[in-house]
Amino acid sequence: MRRSQRIHQILSAIVAHGSLEVPELAEQFGVSHATIRRDLEVLEQQRLVSRTRGGATTHAAFNDMPLSYKTTQDLAEKRRIAYEARRHLADARVIGMTGGTTVTEFAHLLLEREGLTVVTNALNVALHLLDNPRLRVFAAGGEVRSSSQEAVGHSTEAFLAGYNLDVAFVGVDGVDASAGCTNYDPEGARTNAALLQRARKTVVLADATKIGRVALAQVCAMPEVDLLITDDRADGAQIDRIRAHGCEVTLV
Secondary structure, X not given: OOHHHHHHHHHHHHHHHOEEEHHHHHHHHOOOHHHXXXXXXXXXXXXXXXXXXXXXXXXXXXXXXOHHHHOOOOHHHHHHHHHHHHHHHOOOOEEEEOOOHHHHHHHHHHHHOOOEEEEEOEHHHHHHHOOOOOEEEEEOOOEEOOOOOEEEOHHHHHHHOOOOEEEEEEEOOEEEOOOEEEEOOXXXXXXXXXXXXXXXXXXXXXXXXXXXXXXXXXXXXXXXXXXXXXXXXXXXXXXXXXXXXXXXXXXX
16 A cells, blocks of 8 residues: 555544544554554644644544545545436436535536536536536635635525525535434535535435544435435445435445
């Protein structure tokens, strides 16, 4: 495993658990304690974790993992999810899209579409879609999170409230039967909630690592999601509990 990949996975593990000790990380990744300490130093310099006496915890200023850390993780699964999501465009004329790496993979597939209007708060998604002049793209303004490249806040929510969407394609940090769909960033969660409230149908795109995870702030409860698309690594018991809330689940 390359060092960059290991550091990405160390950050993911710390985020998932809140904090971890050096011996736990060393055993999990099969490297020495000294190697883990050096990796944690890199993450601390990037203000993603805070070092503790025996390990690390997420940094106090942590909102979300940077896109650079998430883009290459589980890429094959995210692409399968994106292709499945494309099937659910159906006759939609206006769609909403949040940020996130899985939704971004879905955005790549829209470069061949025409006659579609896209409303998004994700600047990277909006800029990518401009490569297709046959799409109409409406991008929300507001405070832009460097980690996700999403605009968030009251002005963003007010912008989104002005549109009626056929389908909202939503990326989240966690999907749990009881906690619903959640994000690490509370403002981002509220903005995403504002988007899906304008849609007749809500489709959540989340790879299996998100299933059963609970992040800080709720985007929506599971009954508010019409369809969850995830990959076949997802925990079966958790999927059954999600379906029990009336949410359709497709495994790819």
